[in-house]
Amino acid sequence: MDIFLQQLINGLTVGSIYALIALGYTMVYGILRLINFAHGDLAILGAFIGLTVITGLAGSGGAPANWIVIVAFVLAVLVVAIAGVLLEFTAYRPLRNAHRLSAVVSALGASMFIQNGIMLIWSPQTLTFPEGIMPQTTYNFGSVVISATQIFIVTVSLLLMLALYLYVNKTRFGTAIRAAAIDQDAARLMGINVNKVITSVFILGPALGAIGGLFIGVYYRQAVFDMGWIYGLNAFIAAIIGGIGNIPGAMIGGLLLGLFSSLASGYISSTWQQAIVFGLLILILMVRPTGILGERVADKV
Amino acid sequence: MSLLSITDMKVSYGHIEAIKGVSLAVEEGEVVTILGANGAGKTTLMRTISGLLKPTAGTITYDGNDITQTRADAIVGLGIAHSPEGRRVFGTLTVEENLMLGAYTRPRTEALETRKQVYDLFPRLLERRLQLSGTLSGGEQQMLAIGRAMMAKPRLLMLDEPSLGLAPIIVKNIFAALADVRKTGVTILVVEQNARIALKLADRGYVLEVGKIVHEDTAKALMASSEVQEAYLGKG
Numbered sequence: 001m002d003i004f005l006q007q008l009i010n011g012l013t014v015g016s017i018y019a020l021i022a023l024g025y026t027m028v029y030g031i032l033r034l035i036n037f038a039h040g041d042l043a044i045l046g047a048f049i050g051l052t053v054i055t056g057l058a059g060s061g062g063a064p065a066n067w068i069v070i071v072a073f074v075l076a077v078l079v080v081a082i083a084g085v086l087l088e089f090t091a092y093r094p095l096r097n098a099h100r101l102s103a104v105v106s107a108l109g110a111s112m113f114i115q116n117g118i119m120l121i122w123s124p125q126t127l128t129f130p131e132g133i134m135p136q137t138t139y140n141f142g143s144v145v146i147s148a149t150q151i152f153i154v155t156v157s158l159l160l161m162l163a164l165y166l167y168v169n170k171t172r173f174g175t176a177i178r179a180a181a182i183d184q185d186a187a188r189l190m191g192i193n194v195n196k197v198i199t200s201v202f203i204l205g206p207a208l209g210a211i212g213g214l215f216i217g218v219y220y221r222q223a224v225f226d227m228g229w230i231y232g233l234n235a236f237i238a239a240i241i242g243g244i245g246n247i248p249g250a251m252i253g254g255l256l257l258g259l260f261s262s263l264a265s266g267y268i269s270s271t272w273q274q275a276i277v278f279g280l281l282i283l284i285l286m287v288r289p290t291g292i293l294g295e296r297v298a299d300k301v
Numbered sequence: 302m303s304l305l306s307i308t309d310m311k312v313s314y315g316h317i318e319a320i321k322g323v324s325l326a327v328e329e330g331e332v333v334t335i336l337g338a339n340g341a342g343k344t345t346l347m348r349t350i351s352g353l354l355k356p357t358a359g360t361i362t363y364d365g366n367d368i369t370q371t372r373a374d375a376i377v378g379l380g381i382a383h384s385p386e387g388r389r390v391f392g393t394l395t396v397e398e399n400l401m402l403g404a405y406t407r408p409r410t411e412a413l414e415t416r417k418q419v420y421d422l423f424p425r426l427l428e429r430r431l432q433l434s435g436t437l438s439g440g441e442q443q444m445l446a447i448g449r450a451m452m453a454k455p456r457l458l459m460l461d462e463p464s465l466g467l468a469p470i471i472v473k474n475i476f477a478a479l480a481d482v483r484k485t486g487v488t489i490l491v492v493e494q495n496a497r498i499a500l501k502l503a504d505r506g507y508v509l510e511v512g513k514i515v516h517e518d519t520a521k522a523l524m525a526s527s528e529v530q531e532a533y534l535g536k537g
Contacts, residue, residue: 172405179391179402185353186389191377191406191453 002143007266008259013150013219015258016157020212021235022242022250023164024205030181030245031201034092034103038110039209040232042083044225045114046076046210047217048122051129058130065133069218076210083114084206085199093198111228119225129221153215160208161251168247177201181245230274234261237281243294252292302365304329304488305350305381305457310359312342312349319345321512322359327457332489334499334520336533337509343492344386346509347461350490351383352376363457378406382455386462386492388446392435396426399434399445403452412452419448422478440471447475451482458482460491464498476502496533500524508533 021043028036050072057068091110095103135148168174180187180197187194216231217223234257242253260280265273284291303326312320319342327333337343348354350361352373361369368376382403391399400419404412420427423444429437434445443463450458463479464472476498483489483502493499500506500520508516508529516529523529 172401172409175394175398175402176405178394182391182393183389185373186385186391187402188353188373189351189377189383189385189389190402190449191374192402193372193374 003266004263005141005144007262009144009146009150010266011259011262012255013153013258014262015238015255016154016161017212017215017219017254018231018235018238018258019161019251019254020157020208020215021231022238022254023161023247024209025236025239026242026244026247026250027177027201027205029239030247031177031184031198032092032103033100035107035236036087036092036205037104037107037232038087038091038114039205040230040235041111041114041118041228042080042087042206043209043213043231043235044216044223044228045083045118046080046206046213047223048118048127048225049076049079049210050214050217051127051223052122054133055130058133065135068133073211073214076214077207080210080213081203081207084202084209087206088198088202111232115226115228118228122223122225124225126222126224129217129223131221134218149219153219156211157215160211164204164208165247165251173200234277237277240281240291241284243291246291246293249291249293256292303327303362304364305490306362307350308360308362310346310349310356310361312345312354312356314345318357319512320349320356323509323512323514324359325507325514325517327488327490329456329488330486331505332483332491332503334496334503334506335490335492335509336494336496336499336506336523336529337492338494338532340511341509342512343509344461347383347386347459347490347492351381351459377453377455380453380456381459382450382453382457383459384446384450384461384463386465388439388442388465390434390437390442390445390449393433395431396434396437396445397430399449400426400452403449404454406453411454415452415454419451422451422481423448440467440475443467443471443475444478447478447482451487455487457488457490460489462492462494464493464495472498496529497524 021040024039025036028034053072053075054068057063057071087110091106092103095106137148139146168177176187176192177197177200179190180192180194184194235254238253238257239250241257242249257277261273261277264276268276305327308324310320310323311318323346335343335346345354349356352371356369360367363379363381368379391402400416401412404415425441426444426448429441434442437445447460447463463475472495479502491499491503500523503520506518506520506523507514516523
């Protein structure tokens with residue numbers, strides 16, 4: 001039972017990070033029917049920006065840890081959001097009317113570009129986050145341990161997801177985003193500037209991704225230039241499990257994937273964890289190809 | 302000066318020219334219909350006026366301004382609303398969300414006023430206001446598409462095949478509602494395959510055949526013309 005609860009806590013933490021990153025995949029897919037393969041790398045770029053800020057400020061001394069963390073997150077979000085917009089302008093917009101495959105190749109190229117950019121700017125080695133930046137407190141319930149960092153990650157993630165959900169479902173611009181995802185031409189006929197919607201999605205997705213990426217950094221206390229690939233892949237799987245293009249689906253898919261992979265590594269084997277995750281993906285695609293929340297309503301023609 | 306005038310307009314899809322030099326004019330307050338068979342270029346013409354397609358030649362003038370190169374989303378704000386062929390309602394959004402999107406370019410308080418008028422015109426939409434529009438019947442979706450276009454409070458309302466795929470009784474209801482809409486003074490440009498019902502509503506009409514206008518007359522005269530009767534009204 002204790003193992004179960006412990007893995008549940010760990011899974012919830014990782015799952016909420018997956019969910020944050022999965023939202024970027026699903027939002028871009030929803031509007032452009034394009035998998036932004038560079039999204040995982042953008043998220044990890046967030047971890048490196050945060051790492052630089054934290055190392056810089058912690059080294060200079062004086063600044064309180066809480067403030068360092070806040071500044072790190074804000075700067076990571078800003079830089080990665082700008083990178084997201086630049087990515088759309090340079091890698092995707094010129095190919096808007098091109099063959100679908102061209103955009104996929106461009107996405108893969110952008111992924112390698114960012115990954116190698118991180119390696120050249122920072123380091124090909126694994127970098128570690130300084131100690132004592134995140135709260136060190138842990139709470140023990142029997143043999144189950146919950147760290148303050150875990151509580152922080154899960155709480156902030158859930159709040160951000162709630163905020164995004166309300167923004168997309170309750171505001172005027174949010175409704176415009178949903179409309180453009182359903183039918184771009186019809187959205188234009190409503191007076192919606194679809195290019196603006198696309199830009200906004202390339203701000204929101206990477207911004208949330210940057211937070212997810214920096215969560216990975218502070219949770220595992222390390223960052224490697226190429227880890228965007230595996231975390232991106234997991235988040236992408238989460239988006240598919242939830243039903244790609246569906247925002248609540250990405251949230252549910254992320255949490256489920258986190259819980260599942262954590263339980264798999266706790267009970268079966270941590271070496272086989274990733275293989276088990278892919279197995280789950282195959283199983284879900286066989287049983288429900290549209291994902292858990294994919295295509296709820298069929299349009300009448 | 303006409304509210305809308307099109308001069309020598311040509312539109313192509315790749316190498317295929319769908320509109321081969323069309324000129325037409327719509328006066329303020331008029332109801333004008335464009336008749337034509339499948340593939341005559343009616344929908345292409347409508348999509349070009351609303352800015353979704355760009356012509357390869359010719360000009361479109363609206364209210365004295367050249368809008369040939371204006372973006373579709375900006376044209377709505379100028380007062381042209383387009384209810385597209387096949388209705389194109391946002392299926393996973395509610396009826397009310399669809400309507401409010403129709404008024405995307407307008408302040409919310411004004412939009413709520415227009416929404417009341419739309420609900421008065423189509424009470425079925427009020428009954429189903431919180432339903433996802435993809436679950437509506439075809440006729441209800443058409444009402445929603447027209448209502449959504451009216452939400453922009455346009456000076457020129459463009460309707461592409463409002464009768465498409467609907468039962469005759471529902472077509473009748475929708476055109477009765479459109480007769481009410483015209484009384485509000487809005488200019489209407491309606492494309493139809495169902496010539497009989499369109500000519501009953503319209504003041505004037507154009508007949509489009511493979512990308513060219515072949516007839517242009519008052520609705521009465523078109524209804525009486527033997528050529529139109531033979532080709533579009535099913536009388537031999």
